[in-house]
Amino acid sequence: MAKSLFLTYLFWLIGGIFGLHHFYLQRDRHAFIWWISVGGYFGLGWIRDLWRIPKYVKDANEDVDYIEELTEKMRKQSTPVSSSARLFGQVMIADALGYLIQGAFPTEYLTQYQITLLSAFLVPLAAAIELYASEQSRQCRDNPETICSFSTQLIWWELKHPLLPTYDSNTCLFWTHVRVCSKGLCLLTCCLDIKDSIISTTALSTNNGVSTGVHLVGNVGRHQGSLLIALLGAYLTIPLYFFIPNSVVWTSLASSTLFNKYGKKWRRTPKRKHSLVWRITILSLCGLLYISLWGSWFYFSCSMTDRNQEDIKCRDAARHFFKSPIWMEFKTVMRDLYIYARYHGWRDLWQQLLQSFDPKGEANAFKVLDLGPNASQGEITTRYRQLSRQWHPDRFSDPQAKYDAQETFISIQQAYAILSDTKSQRLSLNQKDRENP
Numbered sequence: 001m002a003k004s005l006f007l008t009y010l011f012w013l014i015g016g017i018f019g020l021h022h023f024y025l026q027r028d029r030h031a032f033i034w035w036i037s038v039g040g041y042f043g044l045g046w047i048r049d050l051w052r053i054p055k056y057v058k059d060a061n062e063d064v065d066y067i068e069e070l071t072e073k074m075r076k077q078s079t080p081v082s083s084s085a086r087l088f089g090q091v092m093i094a095d096a097l098g099y100l101i102q103g104a105f106p107t108e109y110l111t112q113y114q115i116t117l118l119s120a121f122l123v124p125l126a127a128a129i130e131l132y133a134s135e136q137s138r139q140c141r142d143n144p145e146t147i148c149s150f151s152t153q154l155i156w157w158e159l160k161h162p163l164l165p166t167y168d169s170n171t172c173l174f175w176t177h178v179r180v181c182s183k184g185l186c187l188l189t190c191c192l193d194i195k196d197s198i199i200s201t202t203a204l205s206t207n208n209g210v211s212t213g214v215h216l217v218g219n220v221g222r223h224q225g226s227l228l229i230a231l232l233g234a235y236l237t238i239p240l241y242f243f244i245p246n247s248v249v250w251t252s253l254a255s256s257t258l259f260n261k262y263g264k265k266w267r268r269t270p271k272r273k274h275s276l277v278w279r280i281t282i283l284s285l286c287g288l289l290y291i292s293l294w295g296s297w298f299y300f301s302c303s304m305t306d307r308n309q310e311d312i313k314c315r316d317a318a319r320h321f322f323k324s325p326i327w328m329e330f331k332t333v334m335r336d337l338y339i340y341a342r343y344h345g346w347r348d349l350w351q352q353l354l355q356s357f358d359p360k361g362e363a364n365a366f367k368v369l370d371l372g373p374n375a376s377q378g379e380i381t382t383r384y385r386q387l388s389r390q391w392h393p394d395r396f397s398d399p400q401a402k403y404d405a406q407e408t409f410i411s412i413q414q415a416y417a418i419l420s421d422t423k424s425q426r427l428s429l430n431q432k433d434r435e436n437p
Contacts, residue, residue, distance in 0.1 A: 094213030101209035104296035207234035229263025365415035
């Protein structure tokens with residue numbers, strides 16, 4: 001079924017900040033990116049879509065003229081050229097996912113056994129990916145003792161040397177061997193202690209998030225690319241994490257650069273169409289995973305500093321908040337409002353709420369003149385004259401006292417004007433009601 005340009009713009013207007021128009025056009029990756037980045041980096045992408053939607057609709061409908069133009073572009077350019085917007089999006093999304101995973105990783109709560117398992121899985125995985133991506137398996141056949149990738153050699157050298165000058169089996173957390181060659185055996189032995197394992201495992205997890213972000217943005221629309229290349233670019237920066245823990249931005253730049261230079265190509269065949277249920281299911285699972293990462297970050301890493309410069313975990317602050325006086329008072333007020341609405345009706349409650357906001361400033365005016373809400377016009381006028389004489393600026397000689405008196409005098413003038421106008425309006429309405437019963 002052909003996609004409507006009108007409906008696309010309508011969805012852009014009512015839910016475009018969360019990618020609803022992209023979901024309608026079956027650009028699910030694009031929709032997910034808009035959802036996690038609130039409209040493409042807080043609305044920038046959403047605004048940019050305003051003049052790009054016609055192109056997206058033509059692509060979704062496989063418009064003949066658009067396909068001919070796209071085919072000519074593919075013929076002239078063997079690989080697609082990324083726009084500055086796509087490059088910016090790759091780095092931003094990769095950065096966001098990298099920092100999120102870095103914050104969501106509960107390193108302080110992991111036991112030695114859990115760190116061993118995580119490192120035993122992630123560290124050999126990193127080496128295997130790099131050895132495979134380097135396409136130098138011939139060196140393994142010629143010399144099985146040679147490490148096949150310079151970048152892998154650098155990474156493992158950094159893992160072994162800065163924190164472990166010797167390889168004592170009593171201090172090692174584990175020994176690992178990696179076999180990835182098509183012929184022959186390529187052995188890589190690594191000895192890690194607890195501190196090394198935490199750094200390497202966190203770095204690898206962060207890099208997985210970064211490469212996912214690069215691959216996600218890089219595969220939007222008619223572009224597609226290899227996740228392996230994005231991972232390789234991210235893993236090349238692992239040594240930085242032993243010296244600069246927050247190296248996510250460099251990882252994002254490295255992964256994006258390598259992906260765009262070596263791992264990107266045109267999507268020459270249309271993507272497979274899936275049912276609406278399947279698409280919603282996949283997007284829901286991805287959304288739940290993303291939300292769970294935020295939940296993990298909030299529980300393990302989020303903290304705030306109080307006035308005594310003490311760090312307080314957000315999870316502890318949230319738990320204490322529900323026992324705080326302000327929350328208890330809020331609960332009491334909401335319960336009283338509910339009881340009032342049950343007995344007097346929701347319309348009367350709404351009127352009471354409007355009155356409590358004092359839209360005309362009448363309640364504050366009575367407070368300034370120190371009068372009750374039932375004061376007559378005569379009482380208002382008498383009180384106004386008394387306070388005007390008391391707070392007239394000419395009665396004060398000190399500059400500061402004179403300034404304060406002037407502010408109070410102005411407040412008295414404004415309060416009297418509000419109450420006088422209100423009384424006059426009500427008097428006129430009452431007179432009209434009597435004349436027209």
